[in-house]
Amino acid sequence: MSVEVIAIGGYEEIGKNMSAVKVGDDVVIFDMGIHLDRLHIHEDTDISRMHSLDLIERGVIPDDTLMKDVDGKVRAIVFTHGHLDHIGAVAKLAHRYGAPIIATPYTLALLEQTIKGEKKFSVSNRLQVLNAGEKCQISPDITLEFINATHSIPQAVMAALHTSEGIVVYANDFKFDNHQKISSPPDYSRLRELGRKGVLALIVETTRAAEMQEVKTHSEKVAKMVLEDIMLGPMEEKEGMVVTTFSSHIERIQAISDIASQSDRQMLLLGRSMERYCSLAENMGILKLPPNASIYGSPKSVSKALARAEDKREDYLLITTGHQGEPDALLPRIANAKTQFNIQRGDNVVISAPVIPNPMNIANRNLMERRLGSSGARIYSNAHVSGHAGREDHRDFIRMLNPVHIIPSHGDLNMLSAYAELAEEEGYKMGNDVHVLRNGQAQVFDGGV
Ligand SMILES: [Zn+2]
The missing domain is CATH 3.60.15.10 (Ribonuclease Z/Hydroxyacylglutathione hydrolase-like)
Structure with missing residues (x-):
């Protein structure tokens, strides 16, 4: 045979x-x-x-x-x-x-x-x-x-x-x-x-x-340490904090959640695919979010959550879709001032994902980072391991x-x-x-x- x-x-x-x-x-x-x-x-x-x-x-x-x-x-x-x-x-x-x-x-x-x-x-x-x-x-x-x-x-x-x-x-x-x-x-x-x-x-x-x-590819533990170093200080300040990563990267989202739990900020996971992967993982006992964390997928609920965060940005940590700058995903829409949450000078944006190298992504991501930057955001790019x-x-x-x-x-x-x-x-x-x-x-x- x-x-x-x-x-x-x-x-x-x-x-x-x-x-x-x-x-x-x-x-x-x-x-x-x-x-x-x-x-x-x-x-x-x-x-x-x-x-x-x-x-x-x-x-x-x-x-x-x-x-x-x-x-x-x-x-x-x-x-x-x-x-x-x-x-x-x-x-x-x-x-x-x-x-x-x-x-x-x-x-x-x-x-x-x-x-x-x-x-x-x-x-x-x-x-x-x-x-x-x-x-x-x-x-x-x-x-x-x-x-x-x-x-x-x-x-x-x-x-x-x-x-x-x-x-x-x-x-x-x-x-x-x-x-x-x-x-x-x-x-x-x-x-x-x-x-x-x-x-x-x-x-x-x-x-x-x-x-x-x-x-040899570094462990996720390394990504967690990088994120800790980026996030812990600014989370104690008054500025906004937005983190974006792959919706399916539950290990990374768990790490971000564990870091967020060291502060008083409430986590909001936002975007359709964020809801798809994270709600499922949470329901199956794989992802363990703090009790005050919320996941919103529908455009209406995302919009409401963003309005809350706009008013009291120091109280929230936003985890969003859109790390490649895809025009209709959430972070690029925030960058383009198309949502209720407007980036202000000194807000922190952490991109826990590499640019997936095709010409479209490279252009989209570049544009998004420039727009965020011109609104005064402090951008931490590529906080990621493969x-x-x-x-x-x-x-x-x-x-x-x-x-x-x-x-x-x-x-x-x-x-x-x-x-x-x-x-x-x-x-x-x-x-x-x-x-x-x-x-x-x-x-x-x-x-x-
Ligand atoms: Zn894979």
């Missing part, structure tokens, strides 16, 4: 991730993501009324039409974390496969929300929870295992498929963070154990592979798993080939056992590890 890895999306871009692994006649799909850049959309955008083929045409979701030529039965659709570039296309694609959707509880709840919000297709796939550290049999020959990982969203896992031909590991996305408050450290000992058992193939993210520095493994983390990972074959994924050609180069430093050879695929290509391995 052979094992085939099919690259469907995310092999030419950061976004619209989707891969399939075929073992004999059984197929497992990993991820169905969207490519935010393609629609000039962001985490607040609504695609619920759009048709799959239209979205495929625009390059927003993976082109899975090639799957109809794959001779096999899809047994499961597996999601390893809840970022939109991994789950955002579920409601557009999953109904084509009569297979259960499997994910950890927080990821599954986000998937369920996405499916409920869908207005074009009815999606009735069975939803199945699998926790980190657990296994489930998905066909006579395939057992799926989730291994605890750390990333920038709670309950991220790596997936291992145990097959008669060897183990296939899917590691999209991860960082090695030993100091998160919400997520326990990655399960290194299990990864080493899999390495000893025999990993046939590793499908792995490459987000930071093209960065020249030989780094959620993705650095080059040296990847080197450690390869040594832990010792896979026979590696397929770099989740990046453009520059990133995939930078990873391939790193793998060559570890003794692999391009074309022999490191395989750079493009969207729509497949790689077949003979098993028997």
